[in-house]
Amino acid sequence: MPVFEKEILIPQIKKFIDTNHYSSLNIKAVLIDMDGVLYDSMKNHARSWKMTADKYNIPSDENEFYLYEGQTGRYTINYLFERSFGRKASEAEIKEVYTQKTDFFTSLGQAPVMPGAKETLLSVTAHNLTPVLVTGSGQDSLLGKLDHNFPAIFNKSRMVTAKDVSIGKPDPEPYLMGLKKAGVSANEAIVIENAPLGVRSAVATGIFTIAVNTGPIDDNMLYNEGANIVLQSMKELSNRFDSIIKTFNLFK
Numbered sequence: 001m002p003v004f005e006k007e008i009l010i011p012q013i014k015k016f017i018d019t020n021h022y023s024s025l026n027i028k029a030v031l032i033d034m035d036g037v038l039y040d041s042m043k044n045h046a047r048s049w050k051m052t053a054d055k056y057n058i059p060s061d062e063n064e065f066y067l068y069e070g071q072t073g074r075y076t077i078n079y080l081f082e083r084s085f086g087r088k089a090s091e092a093e094i095k096e097v098y099t100q101k102t103d104f105f106t107s108l109g110q111a112p113v114m115p116g117a118k119e120t121l122l123s124v125t126a127h128n129l130t131p132v133l134v135t136g137s138g139q140d141s142l143l144g145k146l147d148h149n150f151p152a153i154f155n156k157s158r159m160v161t162a163k164d165v166s167i168g169k170p171d172p173e174p175y176l177m178g179l180k181k182a183g184v185s186a187n188e189a190i191v192i193e194n195a196p197l198g199v200r201s202a203v204a205t206g207i208f209t210i211a212v213n214t215g216p217i218d219d220n221m222l223y224n225e226g227a228n229i230v231l232q233s234m235k236e237l238s239n240r241f242d243s244i245i246k247t248f249n250l251f252k
Contacts, residue, residue, distance in 0.1 A: 004240065005247045012228045013208070013251055020206050022187045025251040029182035029189040030124045031175060031207065034135035035069060036194035036214045037234065038121075038150070039142055041111030042066060048104035049076070052097060058084045066215045070136040070169035070198035072162045073098045111142065113149050114214065116234035120192070121153050123241040131158065134178040134191075136169050136198070138162035157181065169201040176205055190248070192237065199225040210244075212237055 017025065036042040046065040053060040058080050068076050077097050081089040089097065124131045133154050137143070138161055146154050160177045167173045179189060186206035193199050194212045202209040203226030211227035212234055213219055219230045231237050237244075 002243060005243055009229060009244065009247050010250075013248065016208050016228055017251065020187070024187070025208070025248055026188050027129065027190055027245065027248045029130040029132060029179075029184045030192060031132045031134045031178040031182065031189055031202070032121075032124075032192045033070070033194060033198050034133060034142065034146075035137055036114070037192055037212060038114055038117045038146075039111045040114045040214070041142060042069060042194075042215050044105055044108040044111055045069065047108060048101050051104045052101040053080060055100060056097060063216055066217055067196060067221075069195035069215075070193075070201065072136055072165065072168040073101065073138065075168060110145070114234045116236070116238035118150060119238035120234060120241055121150050123238065123245075125153065127242075127245050129245075130182045130184070132178045132182045133159040133161070134174050135159075135161050136174070169195075170197040170204075172201055172204040175202050175207060179205065179207075193227070196221050196225045199227045203227070208248075210237065 013025070032038065034041075035045060046062050049065040050060055050062040060080070065076075068079070074094050077094050078088045081087060081093070121131060131153055133146070143159075143161060158181050160174050160181065162168060164177065165173050175191065179186060182189060189207050191202035191207045191209045192212060193202055193209055194214050196217070199209055199211050199222055209227050211222040211230045213222060213230055213232055214234065222230050231240070
């Protein structure tokens with residue numbers, strides 16, 4: 001057995017089972033984030049949020065938006081307004097600001113597919129696991145590309161987006177909805193995430209969470225939110241995926 005599985009993954013699976021009081025794991029579904037996981041889009045998201053904040057005279061740092069990834073646009077806008085103006089944004093302001101952010105995001109060009117993402121999804125289906133998209137994004141420019149970039153992987157019945165939730169990440173709501181759409185329990189799924197708030201959401205749902213650190217954040221931020229393991233790229237995940245699933249199968 002490879003060193004990673006023997007020395008890192010197996011102890012983490014055992015700890016996860018004990019912590020959540022599961023009798024076993026039987027992985028049937030993979031719940032997958034989109035930005036920073038399937039697409040290398042977070043640079044454009046962070047940049048477009050910064051451009052939007054500047055337009056509305058809201059002090060911000062571009063890198064801070066990596067920390068807000070996963071939450072809905074409404075949540076981010078309200079946070080910025082409360083921090084800068086001492087109040088929540090009105091419905092009209094939320095619509096206006098998010099439209100501006102979307103326009104800036106679109107103007108930055110199409111985000112490329114994350115290296116290793118397609119290979120990972122092909123491995124998911126090769127293992128007869130159900131893939132479910134769970135994203136805090138509502139960007140049609142990305143959502144509309146999914147079938148083109150990852151044909152026959154996702155369909156609308158297996159997608160949770162910002163348009164489907166009332167609260168969003170870091171609340172467990174999106175991943176609870178993802179479990180329901182997959183038709184599985186928490187001990188029958190794994191999550192692939194890259195954002196601290198997304199990890200928090202998944203962990204609160206009781207799902208084993210693989211964090212892939214594709215942004216300018218420290219691994220400890222992902223571990224502190226409860227990530228069970230942290231990998232450094234989707235390419236690394238794609239290379240390890242078959243072995244990871246075989247290791248999980250030891251705990252059925």
